Amino acid sequence: PVKNAIKVFTIYRIGDVGILLAMWMSHHLWHENITFQKLANYELVHEVLLSHNAIGIFISLMILVAAAAKSAQLPFSAWLPRAMEGPTPSSAIFYGSLSVHIGAFLLMRTYPFWEHQFYVRLLIGCLGLSTAIITSLIARVQPTVKGQIAYSSAAQIGIIFIEIAAGWEKLALLHFAGNAFFRTYQLLISPSVVTYLIREQFYNFIPKNRSINNVTYQKLSNTIYLLSLKEWHLDSVIFSFFFRPLKKIRRVLGFLNLKNLLYFFIPLYLAGFYFSYTHQPVSHEIRNYLAVFIAFMALLMVAKAYNERTSSRLAWLLIVLAHFFIDLAITFNDRFNGEETFVYLSGIFFSGILGYGCLHKIKAFEHHGIGLNQFHGFVHRYRLIAFLFLLSSLGLAGFPITSTFFGEDIILSHIHEDQFVLAFLVALTFIITGIAVIRIYARIFLGPHTQLFQEKAELTA
Incomplete structure (x- = not known):
């Protein structure tokens, strides 16, 4: 649990890189501490971004990095089930149904800033779609209840990202609240459901009838199954990108x-x-x-x-x-x-x-x-x-x-x-x-x- 806690904190701090760099560039874009009220002023934002398009794209991308890290989107999805493995139900409820929505909330609050940047919206939608597909596949092969709920929640937030990118703010907000309440309910009733299933389980394996006898399809299906079991090596990606360079320079320090x-x-x-x-x-x-x-x-x-x-x-x-x-x-x-x-x-x-x-x-x-x-x-x-x-x-x-x-x-x-x-x-x-x-x-x-x-x-x- 301690190592998992450090891992979760690390991912959150990696997301903070995006927030810090977005703050830095915002100082030079607005030359003041911009408020959300001013950010909602279409004429002001449009006039500033028209003359500083590259800076606007940079700020939007940094906001997206922070949102992806804090909402368990690719490639940061693996921290959510680790955070929910805490010893108390409160830790699972906090991370699985509350804090994981911070990234989506950040995108909704900053939506007036990047709503007219087409390529940024396209990138947010593609990120949400890829996260929804991959985390749904991972959730189907998870052996624990918390793992299934964690990756299912990440998949739903991926869909929320798509809704935000499409401009459906009210639908995204409704989906936001509904997913939070639903995951809380799931986490509260999961112990009783697991107890009931343990008492009622009967081991009577019946193989499925295969309607498609295609070798290529079977190989592809098995490959996706094994990748989902290994969580698509998401932990290895973060380790190779961030931690391995830090550990390699230890010898020269x-x-x-x-x-x-x-x-x-x-x-x-x-x-x-x-x-x-x-x-x-x-x-x-x-x-x-x-x-x-x-x-x-x-x-x-x-x-x-x-x-x-x-x-x-x-x-x-x-x-x-x-x-x-x-x-x-x-x-x-x-x-x-x-x-x-x-x-x-x-x-x-x-x-x-x-x-x-x-x-x-x-x-x-x-x-x-x-x-x-x-x-x-x-x-x-x-x-x-x-x-x-x-x-x-x-x-x-x-x-x-x-x-x-x-x-x-x-x-x-x-x-x-x-x-x-x-x-x-x-x-x-x-x-x-x-x-x-x-x-x-x-x-x-x-x-x-x-x-x-x-x-x-x-x-x-």
Whole structure:
């Protein structure tokens, strides 16, 4: 269950890449924080997109990436049954009937923006159609009730995507609500239905009469059946595209150790801080190259933190320092004043101090280092520390509990519209940061406890 939870969180964070890049480009398209009321103004949207068609398509595609990830559309469909495998019915109901509709809701809310972009609508419809077909095939061969309901729900949301792309908003909204209520009902009654079927089952196999005796048809049918059993290798696609590159670069990140961190990277940051905030005479081109290089260093730091296996404190320090390097990169790229830096880094500073203090406390209590190569399950013994560390992890990940949540938006507004590489590096750093901190939290506090112990029984006379 813990690994499944991390997988679900990872897919959600991958979807956040689309939202972050859409936010970044929206800053340069509208030059303000656009509201949904203004977005519904046809004349305003049409006039802006007429002169910035390419930017409009880019924003629409990023919204589609986020919607596909959060609504379990291809190729992200495999996370939904993993999320529903939680130990309680509430987790299955939340993911299977509520949160999985977030992507469809996002498309409906942004419909006035992309409704006149024909190729975007065609892509949304094709994505929904392919998801509906493939997930329906997968649902028919699932051995568990939750798996069948999960993939059936993803198939229905694929049809909702088609309805939204066709412009049938009211039908999509009705389908949206009906599917949510129906999946909730299915999940609530599934235990009693399974119990009834177990009691009434009779094993009397009768082979089907084949009306088509075509070898080619039979081979195709068996191929689709086996692919559906293997869930069309959707997990392998995500692993090969995202996780495998992260794991492959682990070998070349050995230089990011504690010694080099203290004697090289922190002095490097201080030197960059001095040159950027004292406004030393540096050409504009060199500043842009320095911004990309520093953002790339921040990305390497969070990649090392994700791959760290021996020292949890080193991984935590790398994540904190990566945020400071992101701030330095944006300062070189554009004039980033002290107030904006304070908004962004104040949450990072307090979350970093709190999280490091929690790790230090656990090491003092356990009298040994805390590696990240296994699950320790310390939440059973240190509940308060686990809660505080979770808060600090969410603060580093940019959740809306510190000022860093607003600081990330400010940072994206200081990246120019033609700096795709810098925007991608910053967005990817934010995403991997969230995955890395949750991985640290899960490895230390979740899973089975490493020291199996039993409470002493109270003996009575």
